[in-house]
Amino acid sequence: MMTREWVGRCRVAVVDDGGGVDRAAAVARFVGCPVVGRGQSGVDASLLVRLDRLELQLAGDARSRGVFVDFIAGRGRHRRPSARQPLARAVGVAAGRTVVDATAGFGADAFTLASLGCRVTAVERSPIVFALLRDGLDRAATVPALESIIRERLKTVVADGRAWLYGIAAEDRPDVVYLDPMYVPEPGATALVRKEMRWLRTLVGDDGDAVELFEVARRVARERVVVKRMGHAPPLGGEPTVRYQGTVVRYDAYFGA
Numbered sequence: 001m002m003t004r005e006w007v008g009r010c011r012v013a014v015v016d017d018g019g020g021v022d023r024a025a026a027v028a029r030f031v032g033c034p035v036v037g038r039g040q041s042g043v044d045a046s047l048l049v050r051l052d053r054l055e056l057q058l059a060g061d062a063r064s065r066g067v068f069v070d071f072i073a074g075r076g077r078h079r080r081p082s083a084r085q086p087l088a089r090a091v092g093v094a095a096g097r098t099v100v101d102a103t104a105g106f107g108a109d110a111f112t113l114a115s116l117g118c119r120v121t122a123v124e125r126s127p128i129v130f131a132l133l134r135d136g137l138d139r140a141a142t143v144p145a146l147e148s149i150i151r152e153r154l155k156t157v158v159a160d161g162r163a164w165l166y167g168i169a170a171e172d173r174p175d176v177v178y179l180d181p182m183y184v185p186e187p188g189a190t191a192l193v194r195k196e197m198r199w200l201r202t203l204v205g206d207d208g209d210a211v212e213l214f215e216v217a218r219r220v221a222r223e224r225v226v227v228k229r230m231g232h233a234p235p236l237g238g239e240p241t242v243r244y245q246g247t248v249v250r251y252d253a254y255f256g257a
Contacts, residue, residue, distance in 0.1 A: 011042070011043055011044040011045070012031070012033050012043070012044065012045045012046070012047060012128060013033055013034050013035070013036040013040065013043045013045075013046055013047070014027050014028040014031065014033050014034065014035045014036070014046070014047045014049060015035070015036060015037070015038045015046045015047065015048050015049065016035065016049050017038065017048040017049060017050045017055075018049075018050050018051045019048075019049035019050050019051055019054075020049070020051075023049055024049040027047065027049050027054065027131060030127060030131060031047065031127040031128050031131055032127060033047065033128070043059055044058065044059050045057065045058045045059060046059070047128060047131070047132075048066060052139075053068050053070075053135060053136075053139065054068060054131055054132055054135040055067065055068040055132075056128070056132060067132070068132060068135070068136065069106050069107060069132050069133050069135060069136025069137070070136055070139070070140075071107075071111055071136055071137070071139075071140035071146065072139065072140055072143055072146075081112045081115050083116055085246075086244040086245060086246040086249075086250070086251050087109060087112060087113070087228075087244075087246075087251055088112075088113075088116055089244050089251075090226045090242075090244040090251035090252075090253045091113060091118065091176050091178060091224075091226055091251075092175075092176070092223075092224070093113060093116040093117060093118055094117065094118070095117035095118075096117065096118075096119060097117070097118045097119065097175050097176065098118070098119050098120075098121075098174040098175045098176070099113050099119070099120045099121070099174055099175065099176045099178055100120075100121045100123060100165070100174045100176070100177045100178065100220075100221075101113070101120060101121070101122045101123065101178045101180070102123045102161030102164070102165060102177055102178065102179055102213060102217060103123075103124070103178075103179050103180045103181060103213070104122035104123055104124040104129075104130075104133060104156070105124065105129060105133070105180065106129065106132065106133055106136070107124075107133045107136065107137065107156075109178065109180060109228070110122035110154060110178075111137075111149075111154065113178070114149050114150070114153040114154040115149055117153070118153065119153050119155075120153060120154050120155070121156075121157060121174070122154065122155070122156045122157070123156075123157045123158075123159055123161045123164050124156070124157075124158060124159075125158070125159060125160045125161060127158055130156070130158040133156065134156055137150050137154065137156065161179075161213050161216075162209065162212060162213050162216050165177070165213075165216045165217060165220045166216060168220060173220055173221070173222050174220070174221060174222065175221070175222050175223045175224075176221055176223060176224050176225070176226060177217035177220060177221040177225045177226075178225075178226045178227075179210070179213060179214060179217060179225065179226070179227045179228065179236070180227075180228040181210035181213075181227070181228075181236065182210075210236060211236065211237070214227065214236050214237045215237075218237070218254065223255065223256075224241075224253050224254060224255045224256075225253070225254045226251050226252070226253050226254075227240070227251070227252045227253075227254070228249055228250075228251055229249065229250055229251075229252055230248070230249055230250075231245075231248065231249065231250060235252050236252065237252075240252035240253055240254050241253055241254055241255040241256075242255070
């Protein structure tokens with residue numbers, strides 16, 4: 001049970017917080033972390049198994065609400081996205097378009113693309129982040145308006161993006177590979193975004209292999225690779241074919257093989 005106790009730079013344990021002993025044990029087996037009692041010392045973060053959701057709580061931050069994935073309410077709630085937004089234009093959204101999000105994180109961009117009609121495979125290598133994402137999607141799938149988006153157009157995979165792309169069959173190559181490497185949010189980001197990014201960085205560290213992932217993506221994508229970058233960040237793969245500028249972030253699109 002202790003083989004993945006250290007996740008990135010953070011020691012994580014699973015805590016039954018009303019979700020039930022059996023469910024807590026199942027989550028612990030999946031993420032590779034021990035089950036402990038709430039408030040136990042020596043833990044940097046707790047993955048709380050609650051009756052209604054999974055939630056990540058950093059030690060010393062117990063007074064504030066933890067981080068969880070929610071596509072139903074709050075900032076992440078589903079709204080009909082616009083095909084004119086920079087992300088959609090960068091990917092070239094269309095019904096049936098295949099996209100691999102190789103750095104899925106909490107899944108906001110993958111969910112947006114699926115909502116716009118793309119068939120998305122969201123790949124996340126951190127078992128803890130994946131568990132939070134899958135929990136949020138499963139809860140959202142109980143909402144009739146969201147069920148078909150999630151069940152029919154959004155597949156999730158827990159795997160290293162590089163290895164997964166390396167192993168993809170030629171006939172399964174996606175139209176687009178989308179990358180959102182870890183970055184430091186700019187001052188214009190909201191407090192919640194900064195908090196989520198801080199916790200993600202604590203869990204998984206920096207994406208030191210982002211350039212290698214980009215190179216694999218270029219070989220696999222049939223049409224283009226799209227990289228999400230902060231406004232101040234240099235391009236990941238040299239000068240892009242087109243830049244799509246948002247308010248805080250931009251999307252660098254690289255066309256062709």
